[in-house]
Amino acid sequence: MNARSSIDKPARERVIDAANRLFYREGIRAVSVDAVAADAGVTKKTLYYHFKSKDDLVAEYLTSRDQPNLKLFETWFDSAQGDAADKVEAIFVELARSARHPKWRGCGFLRTAAELANLPGHPAMKIGSAHKKAFEGWLAARFLQDGIDSPEAIARQVVLLMDGAFSTMLVHRDADYAEEAGRAAKSIVRASFGAQPSR
Structure with missing residues (x-):
């Protein structure tokens, strides 16, 4: 996937993609919400708009x-x-x-x-x-x-x-x-x- 198509993805989808990459590679406790937001190219506020907590994000990662x-x-x-x-x-x-x-x-x-x-x-x-x-x-x-x-x-x-x-x-x-x-x-x-x- 090129950078442009990644940017065109909805923010929520980009956050899930980033969580997938980081949680799978490094583990859920080792990866902060800030790291996921940065990898997804969104603000922490945007991430929390879509996910109430890191626990919700971890659940969505597995889903x-x-x-x-x-x-x-x-x-x-x-x-x-x-x-x-x-x-x-x-x-x-x-x-x-x-x-x-x-x-x-x-x-x-x-x-x-x-x-x-x-x-x-x-x-x-x-x-x-x-x-x-x-x-x-x-x-x-x-x-x-x-x-x-x-x-x-x-x-x-x-x-x-x-x-x-x-x-x-x-x-x-x-x-x-x-x-x-x-x-x-x-x-x-x-x-x-x-x-x-x-x-």
């Missing part, structure tokens, strides 16, 4: 990431070849590829939850929880379509592997963990087909 992230997982799943087990593994393979990018900083939802662990009632915590539940629900629905036994339980197991991979990669800076988690997820899903032959 803006919700649907794009879910859509990305869906695209990775749908574009992969094979059965549901292969498609689940593909999500982890693509996640590993993303994690190898130098600008990757982990899962924005998990990092925010870690920073707000002592504030369970924070609106951002609720948004993060809803996002994770939405992914789990979507996965369970796909598994149900494919005739997988206990689709909700299998979806939950895959989510545990995924969030474990996110956390472990962040600690070790090693994307191989996502690929290993993908192989484990594939085995779990494949086994859930029971006696059905691999398709």
Whole structure:
């Protein structure tokens, strides 16, 4: 995006874009409202016109990431070849590829939850929880379509592997963990087909 098109964006949208860049890169506690306003090219007064508080801005930051992230997982799943087990593994393979990018900083939802662990009632915590539940629900629905036994339980197991991979990669800076988690997820899903032959 060039500078001109950025300036032409509404102020509220520019603030959300700036929050996305800064909060994801540096963390929510490390970034001040002044820094977000400066990055967005607006005054602090303008920022507070659109957002009552930094807490509201943090919540909007996660809200803006919700649907794009879910859509990305869906695209990775749908574009992969094979059965549901292969498609689940593909999500982890693509996640590993993303994690190898130098600008990757982990899962924005998990990092925010870690920073707000002592504030369970924070609106951002609720948004993060809803996002994770939405992914789990979507996965369970796909598994149900494919005739997988206990689709909700299998979806939950895959989510545990995924969030474990996110956390472990962040600690070790090693994307191989996502690929290993993908192989484990594939085995779990494949086994859930029971006696059905691999398709």
